[in-house]
Amino acid sequence: MIQTLCILGRQPALGIAELESLFGASVLRPIGNYAALLDVEPAVIDFSRLGGTVKFCKVLTTLDTTDWSRIQNFLETVIVPHTQELPEGKMKLGLSVYGLNIGVKQLNATALGIKKVIKNSGRSIRVVPNNELYLNSAQVLHNQLTSQLGWELVFVRDGQKTIIAQNIAEQDIEAYARRDQGRPKRDAQVGMLPPKLAQIIINLACGNVKPADITCDILEYKDDAILDPFCGTGVVLQESLLMGYKAYGTDLEPRMIDYSEVNLDWISNIYKIPKENYKLEQGDATNHIWQFDFKFIAGETYLGRPFNVLPTPQILQETISDTNLILKRSLQNISRQIKSGTRLCLALPAWKLQNGFKHLPLLDSLTDMGYNRLSLVHAGEKDLIYHRDGQVVARELVILIKK
Numbered sequence: 066m067i068q069t070l071c072i073l074g075r076q077p078a079l080g081i082a083e084l085e086s087l088f089g090a091s092v093l094r095p096i097g098n099y100a101a102l103l104d105v106e107p108a109v110i111d112f113s114r115l116g117g118t119v120k121f122c123k124v125l126t127t128l129d130t131t132d133w134s135r136i137q138n139f140l141e142t143v144i145v146p147h148t149q150e151l152p153e154g155k156m157k158l159g160l161s162v163y164g165l166n167i168g169v170k171q172l173n174a175t176a177l178g179i180k181k182v183i184k185n186s187g188r189s190i191r192v193v194p195n196n197e198l199y200l201n202s203a204q205v206l207h208n209q210l211t212s213q214l215g216w217e218l219v220f221v222r223d224g225q226k227t228i229i230a231q232n233i234a235e236q237d238i239e240a241y242a243r244r245d246q247g248r249p250k251r252d253a254q255v256g257m258l259p260p261k262l263a264q265i266i267i268n269l270a271c272g273n274v275k276p277a278d279i280t281c282d283i284l285e286y287k288d289d290a291i292l293d294p295f296c297g298t299g300v301v302l303q304e305s306l307l308m309g310y311k312a313y314g315t316d317l318e319p320r321m322i323d324y325s326e327v328n329l330d331w332i333s334n335i336y337k338i339p340k341e342n343y344k345l346e347q348g349d350a351t352n353h354i355w356q357f358d359f360k361f362i363a364g365e366t367y368l369g370r371p372f373n374v375l376p377t378p379q380i381l382q383e384t385i386s387d388t389n390l391i392l393k394r395s396l397q398n399i400s401r402q403i404k405s406g407t408r409l410c411l412a413l414p415a416w417k418l419q420n421g422f423k424h425l426p427l428l429d430s431l432t433d434m435g436y437n438r439l440s441l442v443h444a445g446e447k448d449l450i451y452h453r454d455g456q457v458v459a460r461e462l463v464i465l466i467k468k
């Protein structure tokens with residue numbers, strides 16, 4: 066089997082958790098804090114549904130060395146016959162390195178060395194220069210390095226070995242930007258959930274679906290609806306629809322339901338998604354009775370008061386208690402209405418203090434509320450916090466199973 070090498074995004078634990086949730090722990094092996102090997106053929110993976118991986122690579126070989134000059138020698142020796150398999154035309158080459166002890170200057174020198182060998186074989190070639198040890202998504206996409214004439218070689222240190230892989234799909238940052246910034250209704254007040262994070266939340270909610278089911282043909286999922294009980298402007302619903310699920314959103318604020326409706330109409334027109342695939346209704350999650358069936362729950366809950374800077378301890382404590390109460394009542398209400406085994410992934414607030422995060426108190430009484438918290442093998446609970454530098458309110462991703 067050809068293995069897939071995943072290069073993880075800014076918060077690697079989220080990418081690892083997502084892969085484990087979808088494919089299972091036994092086929093996944095994290096490498097350093099930048100990559101993971103998946104014992105799944107790249108051809109059966111629908112890369113576009115993964116928010117936490119930025120490069121999807123096909124493993125070409127593994128060398129018993131981490132010494133860069135030996136790696137370079139190996140490349141210069143074996144590369145020419147491989148270039149002959151490419152179609153006619155000028156090929157483009159890029160290099161990305163993770164965990165190996167080399168500098169950017171040396172990497173660029175290697176690229177030029179390989180260029181020379183390939184050029185001498187009679188093939189025309191252009192090299193994408195590195196500003197850092199790895200090429201970013203914009204560089205890969207702009208230079209079409211995953212196209213037929215493109216080659217991004219990815220080198221990942223794995224203990225005393227080096228994995229050499231070829232990037233076959235880069236995360237489509239332009240598509241994410243269109244889905245994020247192009248939405249007709251946005252609201253800075255309720256926050257801007259990045260579509261990538263929405264995908265991770267959905268993938269954590271949907272659980273360990275067998276790889277065979279995650280081929281591009283995910284239409285078979287369609288009868289499985291995802292409920293977001295705090296849908297806001299509808300980012301989780303939008304991403305659920307794009308992943309082939311039905312979407313069901315409720316929110317306390319009628320204005321948010323209107324916003325979600327406009328946004329989902331917009332996305333479904335673009336992607337030709339039937340209007341019957343989504344339903345919206347106003348409802349307070351603390352007491353709402355959900356009218357329609359759903360299989361999973363995924364969403365970003367009420368996050369409490371927004372803060373630009375850490376408030377006084379008293380205000381922080383009040384905010385935490387108020388938010389905790391609303392979310393506790395909501396989780397109790399949901400628990401009464403779902404079947405045993407129903408899986409949820411919620412992004413709950415956590416507050417960044419000087420020395421770590423302050424978590425929602427309700428996390429200590431989940432069992433009393435009718436839930437078990439799911440622990441993953443390769444990602445610790447405490448690592449599943451989405452946070453950017455300078456933010457006070459972070460999002461803690463919690464996976465729950467109804468008892």
Ligand SMILES: C[S@@+](CC[C@H](N)C(=O)[O-])C[C@H]1O[C@@H](n2cnc3c(N)ncnc32)[C@H](O)[C@@H]1O
Nearest residue numbers: 295296297298299300316317349350365366367
């Ligand atoms: C952080 S926002 C979610 C934003 C959403 N992910 C989006 O794509 O825009 C939280 C949402 O929870 C809603 N909310 C607050 N209290 C609620 C309650 N008791 N029941 C249902 N929704 C509530 C707010 O109106 C807000 O839209």
